[in-house]
Amino acid sequence: MTKRVHNFNPGPAILPLEVLQHAQAEMLDYKGTGMSVMEISHRSKEFESIVTDAQTDLRDLLKIPANYKILFLQGGASLHFAMIPMNFRPAGTSADYIVTGTWSKKAFKESLKLGIAKAAANMEAENFNHLPAQSDLKLDPKAAYLHFTSNETIHGVEYFTEPVPAAGVPLICDTSSDFVSRPIDVSKYAMLYAGVQKNAGPAGVVVCIIREDMLGKVPANLPNLLDYKALAEENSMLNTPPCWSIYIVGLVLKWLKEIGGLEGIAKRNQTKAGLVYQTIDESGGFYKGHAKSDRSLMNVTFRLPTEQLEDTFASEAKKRDMIGLKGHRSVGGMRASLYNALPIEAVEELVKFMKEFQQKNG
Numbered sequence: 001m002t003k004r005v006h007n008f009n010p011g012p013a014i015l016p017l018e019v020l021q022h023a024q025a026e027m028l029d030y031k032g033t034g035m036s037v038m039e040i041s042h043r044s045k046e047f048e049s050i051v052t053d054a055q056t057d058l059r060d061l062l063k064i065p066a067n068y069k070i071l072f073l074q075g076g077a078s079l080h081f082a083m084i085p086m087n088f089r090p091a092g093t094s095a096d097y098i099v100t101g102t103w104s105k106k107a108f109k110e111s112l113k114l115g116i117a118k119a120a121a122n123m124e125a126e127n128f129n130h131l132p133a134q135s136d137l138k139l140d141p142k143a144a145y146l147h148f149t150s151n152e153t154i155h156g157v158e159y160f161t162e163p164v165p166a167a168g169v170p171l172i173c174d175t176s177s178d179f180v181s182r183p184i185d186v187s188k189y190a191m192l193y194a195g196v197q198k199n200a201g202p203a204g205v206v207v208c209i210i211r212e213d214m215l216g217k218v219p220a221n222l223p224n225l226l227d228y229k230a231l232a233e234e235n236s237m238l239n240t241p242p243c244w245s246i247y248i249v250g251l252v253l254k255w256l257k258e259i260g261g262l263e264g265i266a267k268r269n270q271t272k273a274g275l276v277y278q279t280i281d282e283s284g285g286f287y288k289g290h291a292k293s294d295r296s297l298m299n300v301t302f303r304l305p306t307e308q309l310e311d312t313f314a315s316e317a318k319k320r321d322m323i324g325l326k327g328h329r330s331v332g333g334m335r336a337s338l339y340n341a342l343p344i345e346a347v348e349e350l351v352k353f354m355k356e357f358q359q360k361n362g
Helices: 017-025 045-062 076-088 102-114 228-233 243-258 261-281 307-319 344-361
Strands: 068-073 094-099 116-122 146-149 171-174 191-195 206-211 299-303 334-337
Touching: 017 243, 045 068, 045 206, 045 243, 045 261, 068 228, 076 102, 076 171, 076 191, 076 206, 076 228, 094 102, 102 116, 102 146, 102 171, 206 228, 243 261, 261 299, 261 344, 307 334, 307 344
Parallel strands: 094 116, 094 146, 146 171, 171 191
Antiparallel strands: 068 206, 191 206, 299 334
16 A cells, blocks of 8 residues: 655655646556657657646746746756846846845855845844845845745745835746745746745756746857746757656646636645644744744744754654654754645644644643
8 A cells, every 4th residue: 555644845845646646647658659758759749738738827827927938947946046147137237135044045145156246135144034124125226136035945934925126127036935836926027936846846847937028138158058048949948858847847737727726725825834833823832933924834944942852853743654844954943844735634633743742742
């Protein structure tokens, strides 16, 4: 009998069971080709259909306007930390970054290697436990763009309203860990990008949604695979794409549409996070959330009274088939990642365990 655990891993993360079963059924013979998706040509009509369907479904889910390109690229979000300034920050200009956690800090540092960048806000002195107010942002009206990270997986803070850039400055967002977890207004953005291995697929694909006018800013003579304009002109097929990973993303997008779209999954995610935060808030301080405000619906981060208790918590949770609850090594504590595919039953089991653990050790 196949064993399935309660998977709270922060990424690569849980995938919908229905998607895994669908992929399993097509593993050896994709739609009568006699081949797996991993074996068919990326130039074949079958694979072209996979890409086209995924683009169409994503456009429907996010209501992406017609003047945006949808690309399926590689390198993880981390490669795009460098590609964005290479493509969209003209020589001699600066870009603004809002530093709210580990991942936005990494994006900022990569940008600094390649040119001028300024921190419109940096929350590190406050241990990244909340987001800056709009009024606290020091925005450059001549910035090439304003970059932010919508959800910080390690510290557990999330934007639910976009920061507003200076007039005329493009807004760019790393939305890796809350991608397709709720509706957003894509028209507010010049670019969205996301490593899909949290909410939308397996590791190996970055979805880039780029407004077409931004492609006119790409400088000449960039290496082809670092050139968004060249990649868009070839519809992500400039080189061999990660075919299997794109196929799984397509299946996840269809699953999202079947269960009520982004409005439906947003309600699920609010319910799941609400259960865990309620348990933390009602624990009398036994559990202490890291985020003081702007609490993430995707990654609930919290501490226990001692590190020894945290180790015991993780060990006992694992015995009950709850996996991935240890916090990131850089901050310690615990982290429950509640991505789209995590069933509410898993969260109910976690909450039950948290209450029992407090009764036993509080």
